[in-house]
Amino acid sequence: MKKLNRKATAILFGMFFLLSASFVFSTAVGELDTQQAVDLKIIVTDQQKPGVDAVIDDFVAANDDVSSVEVIASGTRADDQLTYLTTQMGAQSDEFDVIGLDTVWPAQFAANNWIVDMTNLLEDGELDDYVDAMVDSCTYNGKVWAYPYFMNIGSLYYRKDLLDAQGYTSESDFDTWAELKTAANDVLEASSNDDLVGYVAQFDAYEGGTVNMIEWLGSFGATNIIDAQGNVDLSSTAAQEALTFLKGSIAPRYTGVLDTEYFIARDALVSDEGSSVGKFTAGNAVFMRQWTFGYPSSEDAGLDFGVMPLPTKDGSSGQRSCCVGGAVLAIPRFSNNQEQALKLIRFLGDEKAQKAELEEVGNFPALETVYDDFTGDLAWAKELVPSFAKSIARPVHPKYAQMSTVLSGTFNDIISCELEVEAGLEQMESDANSAIGGGAVIPGFSVFYLLVAGTSMIAVVAVFAKKKFE
Structure with a gap:
């Protein structure tokens, strides 16, 4: 019986070690990687994709540590996109390096610890030239979890x-x-x-x-x-x-x-x-x-x-x-190319890409300095500005x-x-x-963590059950 107890105890400590290691691992993957010449993958909606496609070659040409960027379209409806992304994030998939999110999703993705906290990765005042409402949509519990892309x-x-x-x-x-x-x-x-x-x-x-x-x-x-x-x-x-x-x-x-x-x-x-x-x-x-x-x-x-x-x-x-409405860009916590992903996000948030999104598909820039260029072929965008006076979130x-x-x-x-x-x-x-x-997801915990914790609790029960019936 003592031998069995020692075996159960070993299992218990092994499971607790695995649980502890998983938290250390989760912290490690949250830090930016420094790989070189990587292939990136970004997912946006069908409607947003042409704007990204129009500028992506320029991004690759300007960054020696990126060999290619694959742009994936997630569909036409936000609901379908959310279902797909939550499935990917829940499985801790490392398939995507940048994900496009509806402006109302960052809180959910941050609460579940699915995306990287950008607060300390951004320069002071980096988001000052973006529309306030878009910056607010990137913020949850006082931290910045995403980057403004475009608004609707x-x-x-x-x-x-x-x-x-x-x-x-x-x-x-x-x-x-x-x-x-x-x-x-x-x-x-x-x-x-x-x-x-x-x-x-x-x-x-x-x-x-x-x-x-x-x-x-x-x-x-x-x-x-x-x-x-x-x-x-x-x-x-x-x-x-x-x-x-x-x-x-x-x-x-x-x-x-x-x-x-x-x-x-x-x-x-x-x-x-x-x-x-x-x-x-x-x-x-x-x-x-x-x-x-x-x-x-x-x-x-x-x-x-x-x-x-x-x-x-x-x-x-x-x-x-x-x-x-609109979209923001975030880095999945499970991406292996987070440093390059941040570069891509900044590029898509800059003037050239913001104009391309407006010109290609009519999505309104989140970067306010672009508004000064609403002339010529972009003069029509001025007609949409009065709607912001009656905006509701x-x-x-x-x-x-x-x-x-x-x-x-x-x-x-x-x-x-x-x-x-x-x-x-x-x-x-x-x-x-x-x-x-009801049915709350514990913020910061994934299915993996909960399974490990659950297995550990089973081991605890097994030890005490053995001891009780000796």
């Missing part, structure tokens, strides 16, 4: 030619939702285009739906859905008014707009960025809510259009309707992804008439708070 702002695109023909010649003619509804229906009534709809946006049950919901709530005055205690709060009258108006503006049958009570077709309930910009650029929508990339797409389609901040309920100062929370899944799903149920507005908001609030309050 939700804006209203409108068909000048169709609206002018009906006497709507000024943006002030449709800068409230009620006015926009009237203008859209006047155009629809006069049009012979059976495919024309009044308004397209992103209402499907995914991250785009969450963004659109936050914009609608903010446009009626519900600009903060997280209270001082960190809980989701959707009990305001403004939130109910916003979704009541939107729900009542969507046609009750799947096809067509039935009468002047509705200016949004039923198929908008399953729309995303791609389908909405496709309908607008095909000439089949009067108004469109879209990110900045909608501008060059609309220009390429030869449309006579304009862009302005999204409407609000009545123009009051407390109503904010334009959600800020998504909540910052380590469990934002879980929260967003609830918000977008219930939002879609409400506006598709599956739920009444008041009951739906109550359910959304309850489910969202449950999602962010």
Whole structure:
């Protein structure tokens, strides 16, 4: 029996040694490596990739310690990208050296110890010339975990030619939702285009739906859905008014707009960025809510259009309707090429790459000094600047992804008439708070650490069990 106890004790100490070593290892890989002539791999979305491709050869040519950079596209939807990246990070994959993150993800990735803390790697004042909101999105618990890349702002695109023909010649003619509804229906009534709809946006049950919901709530005055205690709060009258108006503006049958009570077709309930910009650029929508990339797409389609901040309920100062989005760049803690990865991130955050992202795909620079060059072919970008005065941010929370899944799903149920507005908001609030309050991932621990700790505890139990029954 004593021999068995010694064996169990040896197993116990072995497992504790492995656990301790794993923490030492995790600290070591968090420090920057100094390998030479490495091959880097960066992952961004399909929409972002052309901007990276346009400048990546210049980066390789300027850095002797980098032999190549492979640019991987992760898909078109943020939800799919997040699922893929969290799977990779949870498995401690060293496949990627730089990862593109939505502006609301750094808190989650930092809390799980998946990305490198950049705080002490950056020079003093290095981020001073970047938009404050973008720097804030890179920061969690007072530390910098990512680098600003580009930003997006939700804006209203409108068909000048169709609206002018009906006497709507000024943006002030449709800068409230009620006015926009009237203008859209006047155009629809006069049009012979059976495919024309009044308004397209992103209402499907995914991250785009969450963004659109936050914009609608903010446009009626519900600009903060997280209270001082960190809980989701959707009990305001403004939130109910916003979704009541939107729900009542969507046609009750799947096809067509039935009468002047509705200016949004039923198929908008399953729309995303791609389908909405496709309908607008095909000439089949009067108004469109879209990110900045909608501008060059609309220009390429030869449309006579304009862009302005999204409407609000009545123009009051407390109503904010334009959600800020975009992307930041981070270094996975498991990358073997962290020194070179930081060089790539800095390069993509500098003026040349920022301009390329704007020119190639219409993503707005996070670096403010680029705004001085909004001339010539880039003059159109100035039209998007007014939207920043009505900007609204998504909540910052380590469990934002879980929260967003609830918000977008219930939002879609409400506006598709599956739920009444008041009951739906109550359910959304309850489910969202449950999602962010339960089943917590221990910050800084990975599955590997938890398995090792669990095995060690089993060994402890085995030792005491043996001793008890001797």
